[in-house]
Amino acid sequence: MTTAAPPLIRQRAETSAARASQVWKVYGTGEAQVVALRGVDVELERGRFTAIMGPSGSGKSTLMHCLAGLDSVSRGQVFVGDTEVTGLNDAGLTRLRREKIGFIFQQFNLLPTLTAQENILLPLAIAGRKPDQQWFQTVIDTVGLGDRLGHRPNQLSGGQQQRVACARALVSRPEVVFADEPTGNLDSRSGAEVLGFLRRSVTEYGQTIVMVTHDAVAASYADRVIFLADGQIVAELTGPTPERVLDTLKSLDRTAQPGTEL
């Protein structure tokens, strides 16, 4: 990997950052069997911001977990970049997470013992890599945390903590950043800040981001929205607006689950 080159030029022959092919995920056996994913095929393009939406229990989180190698699939294949995730052992998955994946969680998940800066640099420290000072500075400036780097998580607001978590995910310049409801715990203003920042990192630095969300407004920041229901991809939008996302959701509710909810 040419870490010294600016991210925009980091283009390779293939354009997908992550790919799922005929992925099935089944929990339990017999009576208690639950099928979370039914043969999902999806390709997430490099340098794009993709949102995954769907009602509760649609399998959107499961899909993300499988794409990120956090969960195993029952059938099918998952690739991150040119690495096949399915079939990797724990050591391989650990290496994959170190080198190619960044995470942003709903609960921020910062280490309370470390300062903001230490939290941001933690993935690099774990991997034993030296931070690229210039890139680190860029990330810090983008998230606007310059004066808060010495603070511990409990001295930061929720929005600030999530910005630290974003910076942590981006600082190692992973192949893909997976964001699981990143604004779920934030008020709308802080949420907007975080989403704006994610958007910028895609547009300006060519970062690939996959985000699971409930929120139509959040989804509207993405380049592309994939809708899941009952473990299958049922719709897709490009260039979404909040209204179009809501309309799609409503139509899904009517067609896929007549008589339930709403």
Place this chain on the structure above:
Amino acid sequence: MLRATLKSLLARKLRLVLSGLAVLLGVMFVSGSFVLTDALGRSFDNMFSSAMAETDVLVTARPAIDVSELEGESVPGMLAAADRDAVAAVPGVAEVVGVVQADGARVIGTDGKVVASFGPPRFGANWTGETGGLELREGRGPTSADEIAVNVTLAELSKLKVGDRVGVLTTQPKKLFTLVGVFGYEGGLPGQGPVHEVRFTEPVAQELMLGAPGAYTSLSVTAAPGTDPAALRDAIKSRLGDKYVVQTGQEAAAAIAGDFKTILSLFNNILLGFAGVALFVGTFLILNTFSIIVAQRTRELALSRALGASRRQVIGSVMVEALAIGLLASVLGLAAGVGVGALLAKLAADFSSLVLASISLPLAAVISAFAVGIGVTVIAALLPALRASRVPPVAALQEVATPDRPLTRLTVSGASIGALGAGAIAFGLATSGDAVMWLLLGGVLATFIGVSLLSPVLARPVVSVLGRLFSWSVPGRLGRLNSGRNPRRTAITAAALMVGVALITGVNTTISSADRSLRGDAETGFQADLIISGQESPGVLPTFDEALLPRMRAVPGIGTVTAEYNDQALINEEPSWAAAVTDLPAVVRDLSLVAVAGSLAQPGPGEVVVDDQNATEAGLTVGSTVTVKLPKGEPASYRISGVYQRAPFYGGYIFGTDVVPGMRFPQPSFAYVRLADGADDAAARKGLEALLVDSPEMLVEDKQQYLDRELGEGAQLLLMIQILLGLAIVIAVLGVINTLALSVLERTRELGLLRAIGLSRAATMRMITVEAVVITVFGVLLGVAVGIGLGAAVVQGLADEGLSTLSIPWPAIGLYLAAGAALGVLAAVLPAIRAARINVLTAIAHE
């Protein structure tokens, strides 16, 4: 509320198992001690009552010198043949058997060495036929002067067979006998338990064991049919007067067993002391567990408060939990204690060929098990329960747990309690009397509590410094940060380890200071080139034939040989050791003794020299007289002819050789040897050893060898104490495991995150291990610091007893630190595996 409590109890099995285990181990130790000593005690009862089965009345002489079992051996008195005849004439007496029995008959085994005893006496006695339950197992009894029989215990240990020629050491040098018989006791008993017995013909026994022809140590009386033993006892008593002790056989058996039981109960108390330490440590563990449980249940407790539970109910819910654990741990601990006690009793019995009485459960074991088990748990849970009751209902609605409270109050109370403890120790060491023991005990306890309360304050800086050692890697750094995260928890876990380590270090410091002080003084003071001496054992002072002295002096290269004889004596009615030397000026030179008053010339008949300390205590000056009673012979007056300065390694009364005939072992037990100038050391030593071939107990050693052997006993004591304190350490390590397991549980989400951003399994385990090692090393450091303090205090307090130098055993302390780190690694194994196995996904999803 009760149901809610029990449900939450079940939900937290792991941590409760661990803290319950601590109580269980402590209870096991306590009840095991009781079961062990009870079984051994009843075994002794059986043994002595069977030995006395055929004796209706026993007549013994009052001890010539009566010393308590703990201070030395009492010197038995003797009865004369005339006394036997007098008893025989009492109406109602069917038969009187004169018994000669004294400790100190050492058989030389087939390997040429004296058959060793680990404490039980080695009796030399007269053959009285198959009486008193004695049965021949092989051969016959001795009939001529050069024949002996031995008991089964001794025959097995010595591997001697009937027909062998056997060397026996007694109060006289080695004599050769033919072994003609092996005997045991009724009911298949191999002998009087672990006791070694050699039976001679009566005149030989009297000559060799008592040095007094015609004398007996006791008379065993059989009553005529129809005569009541108690009535006969009174009749004999009125005939003999007050000079002798007259008891029925049962009374005598009980009295002998009573002596053993005194020792057993002392032994029991020592075991209980160690059990107490273990339980004290267990208290820390329980306190910690309950504190953590309460902290974790804050929301739940607040919720129950918000729903209307009273403070009392909250306290009750925590206390019920403690009670349940205490009860369960007591029951299981008691069961385990019975098992362990029975096992140890069996081992002890096998080791000493004692016939073990049946194992039973003494009431004391049951009562103490429950009192201690439930008591400790409930007391330890009290503070956390009070804290739980102070959780405000509003906490149910708040996201974050209560912030760390400031440590000021804890620190202040820790400092004051610690100072109080140190003060009590200082005062205890400075004063004397009955209160000393309690002052010291209370002082040490208060010191421990004080330091434990101070430890959270110490934890931050110490842990941060310690952690730097591991900071070179990310997992190490994270581990360090985690251990500094909750200073109270880290501190109390470490403090539990501190207790055991402090006691071990304290004892080691004291022993090493004693060693150093004595060695230092002895190394400069000892001027003899070689020392001939034997390893002392209870009841026996190894000696060699005084006829060898001239032949020793004739060995090429030998300059002077000065012999010393020793025995107990009553001097002005006080039990003391008496020494007799062949040449006092030589001893003065060889041991660098210094005259304080009078002359240190060889004491003539009726003269004695004493050290200044004894002189001051007894109010003696040159010219004053003392009454001296030796084991054999009548009291006599001696004049103080000189006073010398007490050396740390030498003191006491020194006589001329005129007192030797009054000693039980009228042979030299020591000799100080000077070599001639330019002599061949090795050749001279060989020459001396060749002469001592018939005294296998005697060793020819130079100063260094002599001191190493004599001071080696301290090392054995230390080893024993370390083994007994092992349990306290084990419990402390359980505490570390507990704390780590809880940390892993609490930080599931964090661990999941770390794994999600690329921390490998191995690195996760390393992180937990570093946390454990930091805790244990911190505990050992605290313990070492407190231990050195305790040791220094003891050394200071014993300065009068010759402890002049404080010597800190650095190599041992280094070892303790290394062992602490190793224990940390060990304690981390299970929690680390658990941490590494955390499923990343569920950890992060986990709310």
